[in-house]
Amino acid sequence: xxxxxxxxxxxxxxxxxxxMVDRVLSCNPADAVTEFTVxxxxxxxxxxxxxxxGMIENMAQACAARMGCINRQNxxxxxxxxxxxxxxxxxxxxPRCHEILITHVHIVEEVxxxxxxxxxxxxxxxxxxxxxxxxxxxxxxxxxx
Numbered sequence: 001x002x003x004x005x006x007x008x009x010x011x012x013x014x015x016x017x018x019x020m021v022d023r024v025l026s027c028n029p030a031d032a033v034t035e036f037t038v039x040x041x042x043x044x045x046x047x048x049x050x051x052x053x054g055m056i057e058n059m060a061q062a063c064a065a066r067m068g069c070i071n072r073q074n075x076x077x078x079x080x081x082x083x084x085x086x087x088x089x090x091x092x093x094x095p096r097c098h099e100i101l102i103t104h105v106h107i108v109e110e111v112x113x114x115x116x117x118x119x120x121x122x123x124x125x126x127x128x129x130x131x132x133x134x135x136x137x138x139x140x141x142x143x144x145x
Contacts, residue, residue, distance in 0.1 A: 003027050003069060011068030012061055013080050013142030017043050020058040024065050025102070032066035032105040034058075038095050049094040055101075055129050056086065059119040062103040063135050067115075078142040084114065085134035092128050099123050113137040 003024035009015060011024065025033040036058055038045065044054025060083050068078050095101055101121050108116045114136055121129040 006069075006072070008065065011072065011078065012064045013078060014061060014064070017041070018057075019061070020044075020054060021061045021065050021103075024069055027066055027069035029070060030107050032062065032069065034062040034065050034103045034105075036101045036103065038097050038099050038101065040097055042097075045097060048097045050096075052091045052094065055091060055094070055121060056089065056131065058101055058103055059105075059121060059129070059131055059133055060135070062105050062119060063115070063117050063133055066105050066107075066117075067135075067137065079137050080140040080142050081135045081137045083133065084136040085132075087132045087134075089131035090129060093126075095123055095128060101128075108132070 003026060008019060008021050008023055020036055021034045022036050025035055038050050044051045064081055067081065071078050101123060103119060103121045106118045108118050114134060117133050119131050119133050120127055
């Protein structure tokens with residue numbers, strides 16, 4: 001499956017202007033990689049820099065996109081998830097407008113409806129942020145929200 005060709009809004013529950021992932025570059029049960037270009041109209045843009053809240057939202061949506069890809073591969077609906085916890089978050093620098101964020105999601109553990117992921121965001125070869133994100137997946141279908 002070519003993940004790059006799948007419209008991101010068919011994989012995540014968020015809708016514009018709150019979409020913080022443009023496309024999925026790769027995905028499997030253990031890992032995913034997403035891409036996002038910071039644009040002038042981004043709601044988290046402040047003084048030409050993406051705010052830390054926007055960077056964390058990008059990480060969370062990268063996790064959601066991974067789950068959306070898995071749901072799609074299994075012919076299941078997209079489920080709504082919530083951030084349960086963020087730990088060890090490091091924002092090394094804020095990305096500038098027009099920079100492309102590549103976010104790597106690595107699953108550390110999945111137990112029932114809880115997923116713990118190690119997430120790293122890069123611009124080129126530079127790591128600009130990282131965190132451990134815990135996501136609680138619900139039974140609610142995203143289309144119901």
